[in-house]
Amino acid sequence: MTAANPSTTVASDPTGLHRVVEPAGVLPQAALRLDTRRELWTDEVRIRVERLNLDAASFRQLERKHAGDGDAIRAEVLDIVRTRGKMQNPETGSGGMLVGTVEEVGESSPLGLRVGDRVTTLVSLTLTPLVIEDDLERWDGRSEQVPADGYAILFGRSIAARIPDDLPAELSLSVMDVCGAPALTSRVVREYVDRADAAGTPRPVVAVIGGAGKSGSLSLAAAAEAGAARTIGVVPHRAEADLLEAAGLADAVALADARDPVALSRAVGEAGGPADVTVVCVDVPGCEGGAILSTADRGTVIFFSMATSFSAAALGAEGLAADVTMLVGNGYVPGHADYAMSLLRGHDGVRGLFERRL
Known part of the structure; x- marks a missing residue:
């Protein structure tokens, strides 16, 4: 599938500037909120999310803050994503990465991905537009790896790697998170x-x-x-x-x-x-x-x-x-x-x- 530009007034930028809602003029990682619309600009890719991997510093901070209460940790992660349009821990400033399947590819995307590819993103969740659609109902809040259903957007300068066929997805995600x-x-x-x-x-x-x-x-x-x-x-x-x-x-x-x-x-x-x-x-x-x-x-x-x-x-x-x-x-x-x-x-x-x- 290919996508048409969802906006006639905002040109896409390979760094994702067109997805920044506030404040204006900053890169997506520094933004307080990102545009998470599912429609793609022509150089973007949409990923159907299967699993998130929260970075260690972020997860440990949430774990300490909520004294290991998994329900409270899950609720805060959901709130962060809904509020900011991305996963960026306000305390640590860090996020993590994800595993998923390519759902749609813009006609001018330079990433070389195809619909159906299973990939892990090699860019931080702190700059990746993200929507969670299942309320993280399969996650107990007690581990860094988070089963999830939703979608994420990659920009023209994002990086993703296809998951090797010989390794479990969870293992690949753990390695790619720190590669x-x-x-x-x-x-x-x-x-x-x-x-x-x-x-x-x-x-x-x-x-x-x-x-x-x-x-x-x-x-x-x-x-x-x-x-x-x-x-x-x-x-x-x-x-x-x-x-x-x-x-x-x-x-x-x-x-x-x-x-x-x-x-x-x-x-x-x-x-x-x-x-x-x-x-x-x-x-x-x-x-x-x-x-x-x-x-x-x-x-x-x-x-x-x-x-x-x-x-x-x-x-x-x-x-x-x-x-x-x-x-x-x-x-x-x-x-x-x-x-x-x-x-x-x-x-x-x-x-x-x-x-x-x-």
């Missing part, structure tokens, strides 16, 4: 490795804070494949340490609360640090100082958590006189989806940790 982390980790570590090999110096030590989680386990696998001399997985509890050790994804597993800068730095040091590259994959605030303190001079800290505070990171590095480069992972690196899926297929330890979460 930017291993791709950027691999890129940064490879740059360190190339410089070290050219200079005849030791290859980098990589520490991943939150190493037993989704983005953390993939980042550990990516760092090892990129040639890291040593990988350190940091986890907060003995149970997670046991899981990570059994998965065999890290050369050393360190126990520390990432919110305690001294304890985190000490644990990384005892495990073979400081790290040349530190990857932050935890979904709680207050981890900036410990990550910086755990990183060697001229090292790099990559923040993949939506709970990261820019001011805390910038001022923390300044206050510690830390000569480190700090990167914010934006969730997109060319080829990131295929790369993450290859890590899942190639590392039994990664797949086991993901399947355990499901």
